[in-house]
Amino acid sequence: MIARKNNNQKILLKELWLRVYKDSSFPGFVVLILLIIGNAILQKDFFSYNIIKSNFMIYTPLILASIAQAIIIISGSLDLSLGASMSLFTVITAYFMTDTNVFPIVMLGFAVVFMTGALNGALIGKLGLSPLITTYATQAIIIGFAMFILPNAGGYVPKFFYRIYRADVLKVIPAPIFILIIGLIIWFVISRTTLYRYIYAIGSDEEAAYASGLKVSNIRFAAHLIASLFIAIAGLCILLSTATGDFRSGNPFALNSVAAVVVGGVSLTGGKGNIWGAVFGALILGLLNNLIFFAQISSFYQTFAKGMIIVLSLSMAAIPRIFEEKYKFGY
Amino acid sequence: MNLFEANNISKRFGGVVALIDAEFGFSGCKICGLVGANGSGKTTFARICAGLINKDSGNFYIDGETKDINSPFDAEKLGIALAHQNLSLIPDLTVWENICLGHELRKGKIFPGNKNSMDLSIEILNDLVPGEISINSKISTLNPAQKQIVEIAKALYRKPKLLILDESTAALEYFHVEKLFEKIKQLKEDGMSIIFISHRLWEIIKICDLLYVFRNGKTVGKIDFEKEPRDENLIVPLITGGDFCGINYIKKEKKNLIEKNVIIRFDEVSYRNKLNKVSFEIKKGEIVGIGGLHGQGQEELIMALSGAVPVESGKYYFEGKEFRSRHTLNAIRKGIYLVPGDRQKDGLFNNHSILRNIIYPRFTLKKERLFLKLKNLYKITGDIIKKISINPPESEMTVKNLSGGNQQKVVFGRWLQFQPKVILLNDPTKGVDIETKDSLYRIVNELSLKGTTVILYSSSNEEIICNCDRVFIMFEGKIVEEIEHEDICEDKLIKSSLRVGEKG
Structure with a gap:
């Protein structure tokens, strides 16, 4: 009797293992574990509360931006203007903010980011323009607009507001992690909707989705809007951590989020991958910088080493695919 | 309703x-x-x-x-x-x-x-x-x-x-x-x-x-x-259309094969679930048709012959020796040339000129040195254009701007500069006008008289009847029937394809 129970458990464990192993984010997960081990060796107090807190203060915006990018890429689109939208958020809020109107101004920032998302969604989803070039152009438009409002970094963020980011919730959860958890909860709710499934469907095979009676253009539009929510939260994090409005602050996020998402196993062709991949990928990129810093690699080689490790983690994701698809020909 | x-x-x-x-x-x-x-x-x-x-x-x-x-x-x-x-x-x-x-x-x-x-x-x-x-x-x-x-x-x-x-x-x-x-x-x-x-x-x-x-x-x-x-x-x-067995296309005469050499032999070849233990022999100079309903493994058979897909089990003999291929390159170097079914996707460099389209295979076959002898290449292209009458006869014309029939001529014509041992035609007359069709098959027949083996898959029965020495009927990945020259007719082809008289 007991033996059989053990056997059943074994089978269950095996199935679970297969599911984990076959998940697209698995190679990213492995790389992440390796990086955590590496970091733990090089940085003695890596797991201490303060270090975790300060690390997440840096990683949270990228994780949120990567979640946004993942949703967009899964829908079969791409967003290079995501960093610009984040900058615009900081610029708009820092420009208008005073000690008394913090909440309405933050809402204004959210609204503006939603508008940029709607612009991208309308151009890509409704008009069917190429996402790569379209968002490259909208990025320039958004940055231009932000420059027009605040040509130099500045603006005003009240101290009580930006200190929130350094505070702890319930005295144990650092604020950045709390924001991240809220983001993940929002995503969890969204992932239970039919819309979320439709996003996978249109990314995976647009024609089949149309034949199944899905309104492809509306769904892609919606994907950009949903992503805007995460972009805005990421922008908020940047604002809180820098306490200034700067049209350059979001710049690195556009390509870094794409890199993170791809390292996390999300396919650029759409329809494949999941949010966990985006989270892992963003953490990988963040920890990578940390590792390189603490490995005391000469700054000459830092960029080189970073590039090499990204290529390596990408190749890790490709290895199982090589074994699966033996033949390159279309049969 | x-x-x-x-x-x-x-x-x-x-x-x-x-x-x-x-x-x-x-x-x-x-x-x-x-x-x-x-x-x-x-x-x-x-x-x-x-x-x-x-x-x-x-x-x-x-x-x-x-x-x-x-x-x-x-x-x-x-x-x-x-x-x-x-x-x-x-x-x-x-x-x-x-x-x-x-x-x-x-x-x-x-x-x-x-x-x-x-x-x-x-x-x-x-x-x-x-x-x-x-x-x-x-x-x-x-x-x-x-x-x-x-x-x-x-x-x-x-x-x-x-x-x-x-x-x-x-x-x-x-x-x-x-x-x-x-x-x-x-x-x-x-x-x-x-x-x-x-x-x-x-x-x-x-x-x-x-x-x-x-x-x-x-x-x-x-x-x-x-x-x-x-x-x-x-x-x-x-x-x-027409009466049952009432149609008679002009069949070409039965050919006496000069050489009895078997050039291609398949021994129980399988590929995925598309080809199921296919075995046959094809002699030198033969024109073999592949018939049957659409999607019964004909394309896969052609692909296997062209070396684009490796055979998963069974053996593929070419000129008596076993031939293993992972790439079309191997087949092309052996003299097995494919005219693909989708010329836009697999057959042409759409934005390049006729000249370029025709000379690319020369690089594969290492016929060219580091520097191209352009004069020579223009001459070769000119000859091909004349031979298969591409219209307009301009080597520099971009292939994209040609009509469908002329595009097909380019795909086909590029192999004529070499001595093909085997030509694989995958529905070569899809969207091609009658005149081109005739000239294409005239050339195919000429080639076969010179000893080139031709394997033809066509969705039109007429072409198979008119040109083939032998026909394989495929059904669910198997060759279910082999029709010899004298028996090839519309009625027979359709009945075999539809498996009339056999259930399931």
Whole structure:
């Protein structure tokens, strides 16, 4: 009797293992574990509360931006203007903010980011323009607009507001992690909707989705809007951590989020991958910088080493695919 | 659906006429068959009914009103569901997610009642194939037959009034078909109308109440089985046109093969589930046709011959030696040349000139040194252009701007500069005018007299009859029949392809 129970458990464990192993984010997960081990060796107090807190203060915006990018890429689109939208958020809020109107101004920032998302969604989803070039152009438009409002970094963020980011919730959860958890909860709710499934469907095979009676253009539009929510939260994090409005602050996020998402196993062709991949990928990129810093690699080689490790983690994701698809020909 | 009528439906794709004044109609709950040869417009008709393609002219008259079907949403409102031939499934979603895609049963407004949709999907799927397909597996892991069943289940999930099955049985096993038929009959009793498109006549005869026959985009016949006997021999002449066995194309004379050397031998070759232990021998200088219904493994056979796909089991002998290939390069270097079926995708560099298109294979065959002798290349291109009369005869013309026939000439002509041992023609006359067709086959025949082996797959029986020394009929990945020169005729080809007289 007991033996059989053990056997059943074994089978269950095996199935679970297969599911984990076959998940697209698995190679990213492995790389992440390796990086955590590496970091733990090089940085003695890596797991201490303060270090975790300060690390997440840096990683949270990228994780949120990567979640946004993942949703967009899964829908079969791409967003290079995501960093610009984040900058615009900081610029708009820092420009208008005073000690008394913090909440309405933050809402204004959210609204503006939603508008940029709607612009991208309308151009890509409704008009069917190429996402790569379209968002490259909208990025320039958004940055231009932000420059027009605040040509130099500045603006005003009240101290009580930006200190929130350094505070702890319930005295144990650092604020950045709390924001991240809220983001993940929002995503969890969204992932239970039919819309979320439709996003996978249109990314995976647009024609089949149309034949199944899905309104492809509306769904892609919606994907950009949903992503805007995460972009805005990421922008908020940047604002809180820098306490200034700067049209350059979001710049690195556009390509870094794409890199993170791809390292996390999300396919650029759409329809494949999941949010966990985006989270892992963003953490990988963040920890990578940390590792390189603490490995005391000469700054000459830092960029080189970073590039090499990204290529390596990408190749890790490709290895199982090589074994699966033996033949390159279309049969 | 009480009344469904489609009148004067026409549709063109560019210059190609797919449907011209097609008629279709029935009243009451019927199982209405639709047959026709390849390219007769069946699938186009089905896709128009489902709103995936917009018709050029004509109208639908449904339940007493003229209706327009301009998008899948219109079709849905009218209760028309199509089980697609080339599948509308999302590869990255699971079986049940696909079945209920777009029609999830909802608990609230936004959140799907996953359990309810899932239960209903399981119920429908189990009705078709009890316990064979795991509801949680991804579509990309299923085999074609399973996918087709999911596709049917997906159409049924939508609770249509009119269900269109577009060659849904083509990929299915015999007992699955039986099961499906039981289900269809039951659905008919429950008030659903069904349009059943199939190539297999025995299925039509078994299940249909009414039959329409399309030929070249026109409705050429309507058979009401309540009044007329269920006889295959009534249907075949309608499909082929003309009297039964009355057509005689000018066959070329039987050739005395000078050399009896076997050049290609297949020994029980299998590939995926597309080729199933195929064995044959082909002699030098022979022209061998590959016939049969569309998608029975002919393309895969050509691909295997061209070395583009490796044989998975069995052996491929070329000139007496075993030939293993992972790349077309190996085959090209041995003198096996392919004229692919999709010239836009696999055959041409669309934005390059005729000259470039023609000289590229020279690099593969290492005929050129580091620096090109342009004068020589222009001469070679000029010769080819003259030989196969490409129009306009300008080497610098961009291939994209040529007509379809002339493009095909370029694809074909590029191999003429070498001495081909084997030429593989994959439907070489698709969308090609008669004149080009004639000149193409004249050259093919000349080549074969010089000792080149030609393997021809064509969707047109006429070309096979006129040119081939021998014909293999393929069915479900096997060569089921071999027709020798003297027996090749339309009647024989169609009967063998449709497997008349054999069930399942």
